[in-house]
Amino acid sequence: MNQYNIFKVFLRGVGQVVFLDNALSGALMLLGIAFNSPFMCIGALMGTIVSTLTATGLNYDDTEIDKGLYGFNGTLVGIAVPCFLSINVWSVLLLIIASALSTWVVHISGKQKLLPVLTAPFVLITWLLLLMTAAVPNLRMTDDIAYVAETTFHPLKAFSLGFGQIMLQGKAMITGFLFLTAIAVNSIRMGGRAALACLLSSLLAVCPFIETSVMNNGLMGYNAVLAFVAITDVVPTASWRYLKAFAAILLSCLFQFVGLRLGFTTLTAPFVLAVWIVVLCDKIETRLSSNQFRTGSIR
Numbered sequence: 001m002n003q004y005n006i007f008k009v010f011l012r013g014v015g016q017v018v019f020l021d022n023a024l025s026g027a028l029m030l031l032g033i034a035f036n037s038p039f040m041c042i043g044a045l046m047g048t049i050v051s052t053l054t055a056t057g058l059n060y061d062d063t064e065i066d067k068g069l070y071g072f073n074g075t076l077v078g079i080a081v082p083c084f085l086s087i088n089v090w091s092v093l094l095l096i097i098a099s100a101l102s103t104w105v106v107h108i109s110g111k112q113k114l115l116p117v118l119t120a121p122f123v124l125i126t127w128l129l130l131l132m133t134a135a136v137p138n139l140r141m142t143d144d145i146a147y148v149a150e151t152t153f154h155p156l157k158a159f160s161l162g163f164g165q166i167m168l169q170g171k172a173m174i175t176g177f178l179f180l181t182a183i184a185v186n187s188i189r190m191g192g193r194a195a196l197a198c199l200l201s202s203l204l205a206v207c208p209f210i211e212t213s214v215m216n217n218g219l220m221g222y223n224a225v226l227a228f229v230a231i232t233d234v235v236p237t238a239s240w241r242y243l244k245a246f247a248a249i250l251l252s253c254l255f256q257f258v259g260l261r262l263g264f265t266t267l268t269a270p271f272v273l274a275v276w277i278v279v280l281c282d283k284i285e286t287r288l289s290s291n292q293f294r295t296g297s298i299r
Contacts, residue, residue: 004067006159013048015069017119017167018183018194018226019234021067029167032178036169043095044167044261045247047078050099060107073106074099076122076167076268083168084265085128087140094132094139095136098125113284115276116235119226119268150213153205162198162221166268170217183229190233197228197249204253215258223252223271230275238286239276248274 011026019025034041050076055065079094105121133140160176161169169175184191185227201224205215214220227248231237237244255270 002144005177009052010045010048010065011066012066012068013052014044014068014075015182015186016068016072017075018179019229020182020186025070025186026180028178028185031225032164032172032175033079033169033181036164036172037082039087040079040168043078043080044075045078045081046095046101047074047081047102048072048298049075049101050074050096050236051077054100054103055107057106058103060103061201063276070103070106073102073119073122074127076119077102077125079168080126080129080267084126085133087094090209090248094129095259098234099130100273101125111233116278118230118272118275120130123267123269127265128264149211150216153212154216155180155202155205158202158205158215158218158221159195159198161216161218162225163194163218165218165222168224170219176218187233190229194225194229195230200224200228200246200249201253219260220253220256223256223268223274224249226268226271227228227252227274230271231278235275235279237282238289240288244278244282248278251277 008023011023011030012021012031013026015022015026017029018025030041030044034045048071052065052071053067054074055070077098078095078207081091081098085091085094102121102125105125106117109117109121114239123162151159157173160173163176163179164172166179180191180195193202198221201221202215204210204220208227211221227246231245231248232241251274255273256266259266259270275291
């Protein structure tokens with residue numbers, strides 16, 4: 001593989017965070033991260049490179065490597081390290097180890113065919129890193145951002161950061177719009193569906209139990225976007241695809257609400273759980289339909 005192709009593979013790894021097998025989409029997403037945080041951009045690129053090269057070194061499937069399927073969990077791990085940990089030699093070492101570990105977890109998880117792997121490896125590995133910071137306080141990010149309560153809902157900010165938070169970007173609004181552009185570059189229809197999901201999640205602003213700050217920071221949007229796009233564009237379903245996609249939005253928002261109320265760092269766990277539930281229900285539906293068909297044919 002020449003240098004040009006391997007760089008495209010790295011960019012596809014970034015794009016696959018939102019199911020985009022597109023190097024240009026990955027480049028736009030990296031640009032968006034750079035606007036929000038240069039350190040996170042470097043971390044994203046490092047995570048993608050390490051996880052992809054690990055897959056290559058372990059002789060995993062070349063087609064899956066070329067599509068960036070071994071890169072995106074590493075991308076997210078690479079972003080999470082400078083997001084939650086102090087930047088020093090130890091955190092860089094942890095980034096490399098965790099990104100390489102994500103490749104192995106993706107490979108092992110992919111051996112089962114019941115559920116899609118999605119970003120579950122990233123979630124599990126990042127939670128482990130956060131547990132390490134509890135045991136070793138020096139690893140924690142030292143610059144604590146003061147919590148500011150907001151009383152006014154800002155729809156444009158909520159919409160933008162609803163995309164930005166997909167990759168832990170919660171400051172620059174331009175980042176979210178670059179993420180949406182990255183999706184639309186790959187598929188206008190996919191971009192439209194992602195925008196619809198983010199808009200639907202914004203309706204939760206009328207809910208008195210959800211803080212305005214949570215809405216404005218995009219924390220109720222990003223899992224909904226991922227869940228809706230996953231069901232409508234990626235995960236095959238037997239029937240009622242859009243109905244199941246809307247159910248995935250509701251489930252992801254519910255899980256996010258509960259997780260935030262309990263004080264969890266939810267990451268993309270609500271999206272993963274929501275899609276898994278929909279997939280399992282779809283498989284049960286398919287199995288029941290198949291059994292009914294066989295029963296009917298016997299009669």
